[in-house]
Amino acid sequence: MRAWTVDADDIRVAEDFDESLLHRTPEIDSFLTPDRDDKFIVIATKGFGKTLLLKAKRILYQRESRPGCLPTGNLLDKPIGDKIFGREALAFFAASPLPWSKLWLTAIAAAALKHVGAVDGLKVSPRLTGLIEDDRLHSVIDHFVRLLDFTPSELQRSATDTDGHLVPRLRAIKAPLAIFIDGVDEYFNKHVEVLDVSPSVTGELSPNVWYFAQLGLVEVAYQLRRINHHLKVFAAVRKEAYARLPQRTAMAQQYRGSAVDIVYSPESLREIFINNVRLLKADRMVRPERLRTDPLLAFLGRAQLTHTYTREDEEVFDYVCRHTLLRPRDLMTIGERLAALRPEERLNEYRLKEEVNLAATEIAHEYLAEIAPHLGHLELERFLPRLPGHILTRDEVELLFAAHNAGADGADPKHVFCALYCVGLLGYVHHDQVRGESVQRFLRPGEATLEPDGVLPRATHYLVHPVLSEVIGRANPAYLQRIDRVNIVGYGRLWRETGSVDHAVRVDVLCVLKADVHGFGMLMRSGADAPVRKALEEAVKKWRQGAAITETRDGDSLVIVHDDPVALAQMARQIMDDVYQAPGQPRLRMALHYGEVQTRQRPEDPVTIIAGGDAILCTARVEPHVEPGQIWATEEFRQELSRKPSLWRTTPVPGPSGDRFNVKKEGGTEPDLWVRLYRLEL
Template sequence: MMQPWIIDARDLDINQPVERDQILSTPAIEDFLDFDNKNKTIVAAPKGYGKTLLIKYKRHSYEDRGYLLIPQNAMVDVGPGTAPSLSRDQVAYMLDEQDFWATVWEVSIALSVIKHHRPQLSGPDALPSPESDALSNIVTDARLLTPFQIFAQLLHLTPNGFFAAKRFLQSALLPAYGQIHRPTAIFIDNIDEFFVHHIASRDSRSAYHGVLEPSYWYHAQLGLVSAIYLLRAQNPHVKVYAAIRIEALNALRDRVPNAVNLLSQTSVIHYDRDALTAIFRRNIELERTRNLAMPDAKEPFERFLGPTSRALRHHFTGVIEPVEDFLWRHTLGRPRDLMLIGERLAQRPASQRHPDQVRRTVLDAAREICRLYIAEIAPHLVWFDESLLFPLIRWNVLPLERLAAISEEYNRRALGHVPPLDAEGYVHVFWDLYRAGLLGHVARDERDGRPRQIFPTIAVDGHLTFKTRDVLPPGATYLVHPVLASHLQQVSPDFVSNMDTRNLIAPGAAWRDDDGMRFVAQGDIRGYSQLMADPGAAQAFSVFFRRLVEDACIHVQFASVARGDDVLIVDHSAHHVIRALRSIVASLRNSHFPQCELRFGLDWGQVGSVPDAAGHPIPSTGVPLRRAARLEALARPGSVLMTDIASRALSESGESFEISEVTSSWPGGPRRRARGWDVGKRPGSEKDLVLQQLFTLEL
């Protein structure tokens, strides 16, 4: 039985076959895995998308069908270590010769097939002697059997040796290759890792690897695609399958004359949210019973995590989201990310997978995903000094002017001055973050015209590559991906307190603009005047109460304490406001001042604001401010007295509140009149403060 949460398919060996039901089906995957579909020979995707798993399954599907499989002692052919060190002259001719990489791969594949079918290469099986001694040694070396083994040696050839190999391909290898009649299948993987050192360094030379050329990482992969396409016409009995990175395909597709033909043999893999969720569910099915929080539950996530963690409340917005949504948005859309998260959760004792523990575990895993991803893609990008940039990003929502200010400050710190935006030396830090999918933006959905959160992905956006310039779409609002946000929470001190409390950031999620509607809670303390009779107690209470309100309102847009006991709380979120009120009341009751009891008035509606000296919005205008103040004076201690408008807004928020309608008054409460409840300063003094209905909520 396959183990769950396999992060790297290289852990699967030839004795551990891949079962079909372990692979999620998408149209592109079905095209590649379909045994009868001989047109799709290349699988392309970013790192972490399961390319190795797919090509290993493809090899498994060819077993017991009469095919000669290459390699014979492993599931796929991978590079022997890393690419050999190269001299400056070798690099120069490789760059100048347009068909170098395709030719080298053609020679490697054709010679490998011939060696497997003519193991002696003598007598009638003998090949003509190549013009190059170095090439002759490769041809006759019985240890060099697989395409990748031969390919690595061909890279040592001098320019003369390469042209000799090209002539040898045409005069000897292709004719012999075309005469192979036994069905043969070859499986090649990990070309990107064979050349990774060419992009992993900013230097042009390495003491160990020699001259470094980043374009090799791209050209070597596309050269293989071209070679496979060319060899198909030489012998229909030989099938060559390979896995490559989509970044290489995207970067070079516009530069290759026959790009359409090459793309026609390629399956580009992409997973949407539903597909990734299905992958996670399948891995839960593979879990041992003793590692399930609720083994008898029918629903997989409840079985794995327990009923209390089936949905999680977002700390900053108050939104309750299914746990699978929480998991998904803390990935970069790659199966590998979900496998990492699943593995970390599975390592927690099943009895401890309560909401807080699940949340912490996922955020820790997201930070690891972020760090690994940044290390992986940084060589492809211009990149930047993370220690300078990341502390500057103190918000997860960045209006255009804020984004421009961060970019300017980064250049000032990194360069000592700020070049013009169009200058060659200006570092466009957010280009890199956008290309990497770590920065998104708000745009109108083409389907319904509503604003939606868009995060780019190289797997889907064929025009987007790691080399694309001027990539930021015009817009007013940019967004930090939750994976990067989880990392920034640790490196930027103010990031948590500046998190947006209106929108839960997630690729594809709807975007709510600020409509100015706010809940307004005005409160005061019953018994405060008696407390004031003791100056020492009054001073201690004042300090205590301000800190209490500040701690309770950490996610509230505005909160203030005036005149010692007057509390004003303003926010768009019903959850944030009611949670803050309950926290303040509970803390006060459990303090050294239990004789002090809070009461609140609550309303909902348009609230205007003006900026203070620091630019923070201060509520200044709006009927809800006045009505909440009048209701507070009439509320019972330990309760909230609210308008019918506020009651409806609370009910429509999706929260569960035990709200009851006021049917009779109490001492000091509102007065019942023929027109409704009079909450004005004087009977009938303000018509808008005569309300048809009032409601209460006990705290």
């Protein structure tokens, strides 16, 4: 089993299964314990590993040398394709879960009795007899799919025969038999996905089919345990369907006691991520020497990241985790992207963040498609681009709700914010009585039903999930410019009260030059600084054409922001040469980096000025390490430079720790800032 396995269908036989990748919560552990069979329904939304858990149960059954498992040729019994219903059949199956319970019971009974050789002498209807005598049908799903072709009257007759003839024989089975069923939700997906397509193309459709097919299986799996304790049915169903049980049966509590609800804490998700890192080879690590003691540090090369806007240091896995919906599948998506980077690329903070955000966008698109069948009437694709920013006040929410429902003409209002809250894409700020602090709260996928009830928790602020940032930002670029510079949005994070969000801050990825006159203090003490100041000012004025921003500071330093690495390198060389012509031949130290730059406009005029950003900080920290009269560039700038034709050569600069420099500011509390540096030469 390879690292970052997204789809459990890749596990086809027991030998493909790697138990080290299965994280055992207490509930999962009780489900997998060989002598515990009181939990037999696995419930979760997509992405939580229902199929993996069900396959693990089957494999552990086999390892215990337990006889009798169905299906015999595969680990799980799964239908493929889809089913087209006529109008009469749809009316029958969409009415309630009862027809499905009868159908599942017949399919399970037929498969089980055929498996143990207990079908001789059965006196049942001709259609059911034909099904039982067909030696091409072996598994439960084989029989289930064929039963779907029966007419409603034939199914009712088969149900009567099952109760009168098949069930008594089921009671008599003495040998243990375990049946594993998965994928029922996928088989009937089109009933919730394509309701706006003509029935002539898809057949008759009803969302109830998707729900009732799964609920019927749950009911039968529970009832069969009462018929014969040797017969066990293990099945995976979607949590969205399972949530409807209380509306359909008074047995909901009993059924709930038979289900394992897959939920992972952040600590469990961390362990899942680390387990996958351990499957990678050492040569894929940034710091292979730490693989045994700290796999995350070995893989990512850093323990913390600096938030672009708040400048707050964030634990690196916390950053990864808040760009997911707390589902194992999301971590696999991010992990696979990060593992595809070369170790030196992964060490680059900007590249790491970029890949995490690309993966988050992929996760968001997939999740929006997943929930669309249940919330399509709310027109989320039209609504999301209207959001002005990732933090909204109560007043803004009410105005946006009213605008989205304008012109509804008495129709039921579209509770878009309630829907986003229910599916975990909208959080809110609430006071945590245990912690005594204001914290951010998001529901997890599957934690609430998908039917928005029009009730949104009252709060001062509402928070848009980070996975939606690029999805909304591509349609509404202004969304990405309205950034809170105090709070990081994420599950369970503390909330700090702030004034209004600074809407004017803009973030771009650009090239930055930071330069400083070496020994300028000595020139000032000797009174020889004026010609140098003038030379620097004139050189910058002469060569700054094309730069996005040019700032000269204190007469001895400058910062230039440019979108072209070749042009900026040439600018650096020209300025250095011109300043060197001043009296005393002053030498500049120059540092180049490529990364995020924050800018804003001055309130008194339209001039754009630097507001911060990783690239500004990095060049400021690198520049003091540069040899006077030289231009040094980071790995990020070198990579950007290599993408364009030029005569510039880059030579690695050996650092005190091998090929890297720790350029953090000495004497402070800043985290380590490790960089690879290169000397630029023509």
